[in-house]
Amino acid sequence: MNNVIVTYETFHGSAKKIAQIISDKLECKCINIDTPFEAEDLAQTDTLIMVFNFRGPYTAQLSKLYLSRAGKQLKNKNLILVGEGLFSEKEFPIVAGEIHELAPSKAFKTYFVKGQLRVDTLFPEERALLKKFSELTGMQIVDMGQLDLDKAAEVAQDIEALLATAEFAPVKDASPESETKWICTVCGYIHTGDTPPEKCPLCGVGADRFKKQ
Numbered sequence: 408m409n410n411v412i413v414t415y416e417t418f419h420g421s422a423k424k425i426a427q428i429i430s431d432k433l434e435c436k437c438i439n440i441d442t443p444f445e446a447e448d449l450a451q452t453d454t455l456i457m458v459f460n461f462r463g464p465y466t467a468q469l470s471k472l473y474l475s476r477a478g479k480q481l482k483n484k485n486l487i488l489v490g491e492g493l494f495s496e497k498e499f500p501i502v503a504g505e506i507h508e509l510a511p512s513k514a515f516k517t518y519f520v521k522g523q524l525r526v527d528t529l530f531p532e533e534r535a536l537l538k539k540f541s542e543l544t545g546m547q548i549v550d551m552g553q554l555d556l557d558k559a560a561e562v563a564q565d566i567e568a569l570l571a572t573a574e575f576a577p578v579k580d581a582s583p584e585s586e587t588k589w590i591c592t593v594c595g596y597i598h599t600g601d602t603p604p605e606k607c608p609l610c611g612v613g614a615d616r617f618k619k620q
């Protein structure tokens with residue numbers, strides 16, 4: 408069985424709605440990324456699905472923070488990113504690429520769902536952020552978009568099919584990470600792994616200058 412967790416990062420509830428549609432379909436846990444769910448939950452998870460909203464430079468801030476801490480644990484797991492926003496569909500692959508760099512995973516897939524903006528729900532700091540944006544672009548701050556729940560349902564269905572494929576199958580008996588340490592005899596850099604690195608990331612000397620500890 409593919410053990411799945413859906414996390415979401417939201418300000419006004421749209422990303423949460425999408426996450427719930429996906430977790431209902433997959434019958435799995437749905438967790439606000441605000442809530443600490445560190446070690447055991449992720450250890451038992453084969454596929455982590457992250458739903459986050461676009462929010463200018465603050466996009467996916469908590470999801471990124473979580474992955475920068477837990478990233479290494481995703482090596483033998485699958486990561487699925489669902490971005491939700493008004494107009495950043497084209498920029499989404501860049502954000503997704505940054506996130507995947509924080510947490511290189513076994514299999515990786517992304518989706519984008521169109522969101523919405525309701526002016527009367529904005530927090531004062533969001534108004535300030537959007538005001539700056541509208542001064543730069545000339546865009547008016549008015550009610551915009553309509554959360555695309557049909558697309559969210561399509562995404563849920565697609566993910567369900569994806570999890571049944573060989574690419575997204577759970578890794579059985581993943582071999583434990585190597586504990587062997589190698590020290591660079593030139594600068595003292597320590598590398599952990601079965602073999603020394605091709606090149607020392609600090610001083611640049613080759614693998615032959617590393618000694619097993």
Ligand SMILES: Cc1cc2nc3c(=O)[nH]c(=O)nc-3n(C[C@H](O)[C@H](O)[C@H](O)COP(=O)(O)O)c2cc1C
Pocket residue numbers: 416417418419420421422423460461462463464491492493494495496522523524525529533534536537
């Ligand atoms: C302050 C602010 C900044 C936003 N920045 C972006 C953006 O850069 N790109 C985008 O596509 N949508 C942007 N949006 C639109 C949101 O992604 C959209 O309102 C989304 O539905 C909010 O999700 P939530 O309900 O989960 O908080 C922004 C909205 C706000 C309030």
